[in-house]
Amino acid sequence: MTDIAIDAVSYRYRRNAEALHDVSFGAPSGAILGLLGSNGAGKTTLLQCCAGLRAPDSGRVRIGGADSGSRALIVSGVIGYVAEGVRLPAERTLGQLERWLAPLHRRWDTYLATSLRERFGLDASCRLATLSRGEYMKASLLCALAAQPRVLLMDEPFTGIDALSKDEILRAMVASAAANGTTVMIASHDIAEIESALSHTAILTAGRLRVAGALEQLRERYRRVTMVGDEDVLAAFAREQAWLEIERAGRIVSIVADGERTPFDHGMLHRRFDGADSITVEDLSLRDLFASVVRSARTAPSRAEAA
Amino acid sequence: MSWWSQVRHVFTRDLRRTWMALGIYALMLCVAVARAVEWPPMMRDATVAVGVLVVLCAAIVVAVAVLADHPMRADAFWAIQPLHASAVATSKLVYVLLLLLLCGLAMLVTLSSWNLQPLDLGRANIGVFPVFALLLLGVAMVAAVCMDVTRVGVVVVAAIGIAFLIDMRLRESTAGTYWALALLLLLGSTVLFVQRYRDRRSSRMARGIVLGTGMVAMVFPVFAARIGPGDANDGSVPRHTLDEVALSLPVMAMPTCENGRLIVPLGVVAPLGWRIGLMKPSLDVTLDDGATVSLSAPGWMQLAGSQGPMLPTVRDRANVKVIGGDGDHSAQQIQIAFVVPAADSARTCGRIARLAMRLWVTTTTGTEVLRVPLQGQARAVAPGFRARVTAATLDDATVAITARVSMLSNEFAGQRHDLAALDFALLNHERGEMVRLSSPRSDAESSVSELPGLRHMASTLDLEPYISRMARLSGLQSWRDSAVLIVTLPVERGRGWRQVEAVVSR
Amino acid sequence: MYHVTPMLPFPVVIQPGESPVKQVVFAASKAILAGVLRAGDPFPSVREMSEALKLHPNTVQKVVAELARDGFIVVRPGVGTVVTAGPRAPDPDRLRVLDDSVEQLVVEARRLGLGREELVSAVDASWVAVFGDARRTGTHDADLRVPRPSRRSGR
Numbered sequence: 001m002t003d004i005a006i007d008a009v010s011y012r013y014r015r016n017a018e019a020l021h022d023v024s025f026g027a028p029s030g031a032i033l034g035l036l037g038s039n040g041a042g043k044t045t046l047l048q049c050c051a052g053l054r055a056p057d058s059g060r061v062r063i064g065g066a067d068s069g070s071r072a073l074i075v076s077g078v079i080g081y082v083a084e085g086v087r088l089p090a091e092r093t094l095g096q097l098e099r100w101l102a103p104l105h106r107r108w109d110t111y112l113a114t115s116l117r118e119r120f121g122l123d124a125s126c127r128l129a130t131l132s133r134g135e136y137m138k139a140s141l142l143c144a145l146a147a148q149p150r151v152l153l154m155d156e157p158f159t160g161i162d163a164l165s166k167d168e169i170l171r172a173m174v175a176s177a178a179a180n181g182t183t184v185m186i187a188s189h190d191i192a193e194i195e196s197a198l199s200h201t202a203i204l205t206a207g208r209l210r211v212a213g214a215l216e217q218l219r220e221r222y223r224r225v226t227m228v229g230d231e232d233v234l235a236a237f238a239r240e241q242a243w244l245e246i247e248r249a250g251r252i253v254s255i256v257a258d259g260e261r262t263p264f265d266h267g268m269l270h271r272r273f274d275g276a277d278s279i280t281v282e283d284l285s286l287r288d289l290f291a292s293v294v295r296s297a298r299t300a301p302s303r304a305e306a307a
Numbered sequence: 308m309s310w311w312s313q314v315r316h317v318f319t320r321d322l323r324r325t326w327m328a329l330g331i332y333a334l335m336l337c338v339a340v341a342r343a344v345e346w347p348p349m350m351r352d353a354t355v356a357v358g359v360l361v362v363l364c365a366a367i368v369v370a371v372a373v374l375a376d377h378p379m380r381a382d383a384f385w386a387i388q389p390l391h392a393s394a395v396a397t398s399k400l401v402y403v404l405l406l407l408l409l410c411g412l413a414m415l416v417t418l419s420s421w422n423l424q425p426l427d428l429g430r431a432n433i434g435v436f437p438v439f440a441l442l443l444l445g446v447a448m449v450a451a452v453c454m455d456v457t458r459v460g461v462v463v464v465a466a467i468g469i470a471f472l473i474d475m476r477l478r479e480s481t482a483g484t485y486w487a488l489a490l491l492l493l494l495g496s497t498v499l500f501v502q503r504y505r506d507r508r509s510s511r512m513a514r515g516i517v518l519g520t521g522m523v524a525m526v527f528p529v530f531a532a533r534i535g536p537g538d539a540n541d542g543s544v545p546r547h548t549l550d551e552v553a554l555s556l557p558v559m560a561m562p563t564c565e566n567g568r569l570i571v572p573l574g575v576v577a578p579l580g581w582r583i584g585l586m587k588p589s590l591d592v593t594l595d596d597g598a599t600v601s602l603s604a605p606g607w608m609q610l611a612g613s614q615g616p617m618l619p620t621v622r623d624r625a626n627v628k629v630i631g632g633d634g635d636h637s638a639q640q641i642q643i644a645f646v647v648p649a650a651d652s653a654r655t656c657g658r659i660a661r662l663a664m665r666l667w668v669t670t671t672t673g674t675e676v677l678r679v680p681l682q683g684q685a686r687a688v689a690p691g692f693r694a695r696v697t698a699a700t701l702d703d704a705t706v707a708i709t710a711r712v713s714m715l716s717n718e719f720a721g722q723r724h725d726l727a728a729l730d731f732a733l734l735n736h737e738r739g740e741m742v743r744l745s746s747p748r749s750d751a752e753s754s755v756s757e758l759p760g761l762r763h764m765a766s767t768l769d770l771e772p773y774i775s776r777m778a779r780l781s782g783l784q785s786w787r788d789s790a791v792l793i794v795t796l797p798v799e800r801g802r803g804w805r806q807v808e809a810v811v812s813r
Numbered sequence: 814m815y816h817v818t819p820m821l822p823f824p825v826v827i828q829p830g831e832s833p834v835k836q837v838v839f840a841a842s843k844a845i846l847a848g849v850l851r852a853g854d855p856f857p858s859v860r861e862m863s864e865a866l867k868l869h870p871n872t873v874q875k876v877v878a879e880l881a882r883d884g885f886i887v888v889r890p891g892v893g894t895v896v897t898a899g900p901r902a903p904d905p906d907r908l909r910v911l912d913d914s915v916e917q918l919v920v921e922a923r924r925l926g927l928g929r930e931e932l933v934s935a936v937d938a939s940w941v942a943v944f945g946d947a948r949r950t951g952t953h954d955a956d957l958r959v960p961r962p963s964r965r966s967g968r
Binding site for chain 3: 284
């Protein structure tokens with residue numbers, strides 16, 4: 001119902017290199033998808049295209065089957081969007097802003113707004129002009145969450161936010177997903193902090209999609225395999241196993257293996273490379289997976305193409 | 308929320324946020340109105356250009372309103388709210404409309420002080436609407452394209468400066484009306500403005516078009532028609548044409564040459580109260596042997612004032628004895644001196660058989676506008692005119708009247724009038740006498756524009772009778788109680804070449 | 814009204830990297846087996862756990878499904894989720910899940926030079942440390958209610 005389908009989206013800023021090149025992935029209804037990428041990878045552009053704030057040069061974004069172009073889904077109240085750069089209107093106080101926003105949104109929850117406001121440590125009589133950057137962000141988030149959109153798009157919502165409030169935001173996000181089945185797409189650099197809340201992820205480097213999918217599946221697919229052994233065993237290993245990233249030091253080789261290309265499991269690896277001293281297979285944290293993807297994209301772009 | 312509710316929602320919020328700025332704008336309008344109606348009397352002496360301030364204030368208010376919900380900025384808050392782009396744009400237009408309505412209200416109050424007829428009132432207001440609307444829409448468009456206040460300010464000031472300069476150049480010429488163009492520009496601006504909100508792409512061409520149109524819209528009102536009362540021709544003044552002026556050459560005997568000049572008498576008969584102008588006289592002389600000689604005369608002669616009793620017509624013509632002239636018409640005889648070149652002198656003089664004179668004739672009639680009694684601070688108002696006698700001295704030695712006159716800048720029959728063209732006369736009902744007054748040019752009239760598109764002139768004039776009239780008046784003191792100051796506006800009736808011929812009898 | 818972040822009735826900390834489902838299932842089962850949660854105690858709802866742990870609700874659903882399948886909890890529609898008496902008889906699937914970890918343990922022990930008996934006693938010691946002084950084989954009975962290894966007198 002509110003699944004996100006990004007289909008071959010490309011965007012080029014005037015005279016600059018392409019910000020997005022043929023990006024396609026999706027998230028099912030109710031997913032919380034983490035959009036990861038270095039600065040300038042194209043996350044903001046992609047989120048704006050998803051929201052309908054920017055029209056892609058080619059391709060399109062569909063949410064729940066409906067094209068999101070020209071702010072259509074923002075106007076119909078399906079999409080809620082939060083970003084760092086948005087300037088709140090020049091109302092005097094936060095309370096006034098809430099009162100003005102309430103009639104605009106069909107599903108505005110005043111109780112939730114009040115509750116969030118308290119949890120963020122803000123006051124209804126806060127003057128918007130005197131808010132700090134973090135408080136400003138919290139106020140924007142509050143307005144987006146209280147509107148209870150079906151799809152929530154968040155662009156670096158944790159910028160300038162203290163740890164306690166980050167917690168509250170994440171809690172509110174998963175609570176919204178739990179209560180209403182909200183689909184969330186969140187771009188953030190705080191990968192470790194949000195990992196547990198995510199169900200899906202998409203990793204962008206330089207405007208291109210590298211990895212996308214459900215976290216559970218990605219955890220199965222990408223693992224770190226560390227082998228200790230002699231030169232010949234290590235060389236054979238490095239040759240045969242499909243890897244995303246490889247590091248060598250002395251008698252140790254550590255790779256981030258792609259289990260989809262060449263399958264691995266512990267027993268099979270032992271049998272195949274029985275000359276090795278030890279073989280360990282470890283799960284990757286999302287942060288490490290991200291780091292590997294980005295590093296491999298920088299050094300060998302073709303190798304890093306998503307299968 | 309329905310589309311209209313959204314418009315109202317954004318509009319009411321804008322009102323709420325900017326009530327102070329709107330208050331200042333309203334206050335400025337009040338000041339402008341006070342100055343235009345010259346009440347309280349002290350207001351008229353203030354030298355501040357309130358009109359410019361009103362326009363600037365409105366422009367600032369509009370710019371701030373548009374910038375608050377900018378159509379193209381990436382950080383616009385309205386864009387991430389469930390608001391239709393067209394609704395937001397429309398609410399800004401409604402805001403502009405509010406400013407226009409406030410100005411219209413001020414205009415209404417001002418114009419009613421000039422006693423305009425309801426029809427003229429409506430016409431005048433309709434005349435102002437596109438003027439100011441274009442100005443404000445232009446500012447809105449510039450604000451929609453420029454991202455911050457300073458840039459908008461720079462562009463607006465530049466445009467107003469350009470408009471001011473063009474206006475100064477245009478003052479000498481008549482301004483025409485370009486209604487169709489104005490309405491087209493208005494419509495186009497509205498569409499472009501709304502489109503900015505709907506299509507938030509900022510391509511260079513789109514921005515250029517909007518910026519250009521905005522600046523044109525801001526400068527265009529300079530070309531718009533000045534407003535004023537309708538033609539005050541109410542039928543009591545007979546519609547005469549140029550043909551009514553009868554020219555004749557009452558030459559019976561041989562015209563004489565003196566010192567290389569041929570003096571030809573010319574008779575002029577015109578309806579009473581007409582001002583006749585004669586220009587570029589040329590004379591074709593046919594000699595008794597059939598040869599023709601062309602002669603010209605230097606200079607331009609205006610008959611009014613210097614000779615002959617050309618006086619303004621008055622309503623109750625029949626009961627008034629007009630000094631000089633008889634009945635309905637006034638007859639004059641003038642002499643025109645034509646230059647005869649020395650070579651032709653012997654040949655020409657004394658051998659003239661026939662004369663043909665060609666002249667360029669312009670005719671101006673006076674339409675009575677106002678009558679002001681002389682007592683105290685008496686005032687009179689007519690559509691587009693206001694006059695008040697501030698001081699009157701009448702005795703055997705002096706006739707001096709000081710009057711404060713103001714008029715809406717207007718166009719009668721294609722001409723632009725100013726205070727200098729007004730004629731003043733004193734009428735004594737009891738005695739049935741009328742005397743013409745003139746005013747020295749020292750007191751220049753000032754043209755003021757308090758409200759956008761509304762231009763009026765005001766001046767204090769010191770009036771004196773023509774000295775030559777003095778000899779014919781008697782008992783001036785008695786005039787004080789029964790005299791009335793009449794203000795007349797001359798209107799050009801026609802102009803053209805006229806030819807008149809005569810045969811010389813020996 | 815002040816919002817209170819729900820605290821869970823069993824200790825759990827999510828470490829990044831490892832599957833959160835595994836971590837929570839591990840923590841919850843450990844708590845139930847250790848007697849922190851007793852039979853009949855209310856088990857937190859999906860929403861509560863999701864919010865407390867900042868986990869995606871689907872993830873929490875999987876946790877609940879697994880715990881229910883293993884017999885640790887039972888979901889009663891309309892009433893809520895409740896801790897039950899204990900795990901059922903082992904089914905071969907569950908042992909297979911441990912295959913990886915067991916194999917890794919065995920290989921690691923071998924590498925370090927430990928013998929088989931040494932490994933077994935290490936496992937035993939760890940079992941006792943976590944669950945208290947249970948019989949070595951570990952019961953599969955319903956009344957595996959191990960008294961808490963604490964100063965308090967058992968109930």
